Amino acid sequence: MTDSSQPRQFSDQEQVRRQSREALEASGINPYPYAWPVSDHVAPVVEGFDETAPTKVVFMAGRLMSRRIMGKASFFDLQDATGRMQVYVRRDDMPDGFYNEIFKRHIHIGDIVGVEGHVFRTRMGEVTVHASKLELLAKALRPLPIVKEQEGTVFDEVTEKEFRYRQRYVDLTVNPHVREVFVQRARMITAIRKFLDEQGFIEVETPVLQPVYGGASARPFKTHHNALDMPLYMRIADELYLKRCIAGGFDGVYEIAKDFRNEGLSRFHNPEFTMLELYVAFKDYVWMMDLVEELIESVATTLHGSTRVQWGEEEISFERPWPRIPFFEAIEKKTGHNLYQQSQDTILEVADSLDIETSSSMGIGKLLDEIFGAAVEPDLIQPAFITDYPLELSPLAKQHRSQEGLVERFEMFAGGKELCNAFSELNDPDDQRRRFEEQLRLRKGGDLEAMQMDHDYLRALEYGMPPNAGLGVGVDRLAMLMTNQRSIRDVILFPLMRPD
Known part of the structure; x- marks a missing residue:
């Protein structure tokens, strides 16, 4: 059992994130603001995009799941409850110093962000939000076990059952299925x-x-x-x-x-x-x-x-x-024994012959239930x-x-x-x-x-x-x-x- 009385030692990544939170606070940015005016969600935006329609401004929020920084512009993937889509961030569209000092240095994978922008399709054909405003909504102090895929091979997939059940919040985040x-x-x-x-x-x-x-x-x-x-x-x-x-x-x-x-x-x-x-x-x-x-x-x-x-x-x-199959008929078909109105000793002998574990506290009902469970139930697909x-x-x-x-x-x-x-x-x-x-x-x-x-x-x-x-x-x-x-x-x- 984990000893909760001892102070936890932070990993290198956790220390970096905590330092970023302190830097954000020193810059006057609240790493945990109160709300964001969400009006749009990923799946409807992507599925409903129409290049011939007037430009649409969206307000979205979700978790930053990956990012690709390329000098004066970057892309990141935003995941909400309905799916994941790409967001384009350009230095010149952001307030002075935000892109280099805040976004590149202190916004990390796993952070929850709000995005305002318009929707377009990239030259690669991907429906994307061009961000005109980006706001941190919740600073993640622990790194997510992010799943990566390269040339069809999946890396770091969260499949370990014990971890998934104990930390379901992580499981839900990294495994949308x-x-x-x-x-x-x-x-x-x-x-x-x-x-x-x-x-x-x-x-x-x-x-x-x-x-x-x-x-x-x-x-x-x-x-x-x-x-x-x-x-x-x-x-x-x-x-x-x-x-x-x-x-x-x-x-x-x-x-x-x-x-x-x-x-x-x-x-x-x-x-x-x-x-x-x-x-x-x-x-x-x-x-x-x-x-x-x-x-x-x-x-x-x-x-x-x-x-x-x-x-x-x-x-x-x-x-x-x-x-619709009668109980004793189902048992007889599987075991060859007709146990209807048989004595407890006879039923016990059949249970023993089927290598079913029994005890002296079991009455006729329990014995029959154990026989049915072992001989009949598994085949009822x-x-x-x-x-x-x-x-x-x-x-x-x-x-x-x-x-x-x-x-x-x-x-x-x-x-x-x-x-x-x-x-x-x-x-x-x-x-x-x-x-x-x-x-x-x-x-x-x-x-x-x-x-x-x-x-x-x-x-x-x-x-x-x-x-x-x-x-x-x-x-x-x-x-x-x-x-x-x-x-x-x-x-x-x-x-x-x-x-x-």
Whole structure:
């Protein structure tokens, strides 16, 4: 871990930049002024340039990314949020002494500058701003790891993952394609909201701090409320509060929000993550499958203009309809074992034969989940619904209407990972109480991810909750698929990292 108590030693370049800041201040130039009247951005200026139109004066701002000094004139590249373009600076167009004493000596790559000028095309054909005014807006005291390219060869490219995640601000600056990932993520969430709003569902907000956590099998983050002198938990799911809304009379509610689970880090897991949860009264899981197909197909089309999305070397098609495969049928197809209504000892033997790590705290549900995760899940590249899960795996789902020991639940998979989880929601308060009691038994047996008893939620069910279908979508995982990223950290701006 870095020792922040020791004064940092500045590199030679950092010392030069700090000396330049002092020189600027001594010259009466504020290296951190308050504002600049931006009226134009790179991409629209370049794309809209028309040599036959009257000369246009632009006010732009951005980061100086490279420069080429040639005696009495220079070129530099200005980068803003929309792209990069060339700026031409001539000594005779600047105030006396500015070009030689300020621009050449004290403005560096990485500084943020404002430019006023007119747009023209150079003899080389490049759309360029001829600067009539140049102002420093923020002095960069650290040099950027600038990417260089010469004769098609790229040098100093910022690719080291650890650096990129820890210093995302640098990653966003020097790798514009990374910014585009997060623009696409934002567009994806907007498309989800638009779709759900057009269906007439209401977006609500539920508590992040909860006296009883639930709605998923996970370990929580725990905190303490000083004034009330009581423990509170960061929510692991939105589910139980959203279903309280259904009990209260809403026909359809959703929330796009952060959840928190005290678990390990991996390519697919971050302790703080974004979920979409949706609950709709008087519907079941079959109806919800249809809605999910329509939702994801709509999102893909909005982002890509097509239902086809590139995922590494694979092309995934989200065009409806998708296969619907029962849970035990999927396992039997991959392993040759029919585990429906088999004993725990039999299921354990199959898990051992597949070299799956098990523990004495695992019940039937956990064992089946591990077998499915190892044998089936990685091969589910094209979108598919896995349906009709064992009751032991789904303490909040309604019992299957025709098959004993199963519940009306589906998970949607694509790219080899689960993206969605949905139920015909359990609304029988006595059945729900028995399920919670079974979870408590598992917890006493060592399963620290088993659910707690939520008496207030049971009370809501006792007042009566209509039949309803519920859905949870991993927004980060969906963003991975929609932007062709292989790690969840590549779609979370500031992922949790171990201390450096």
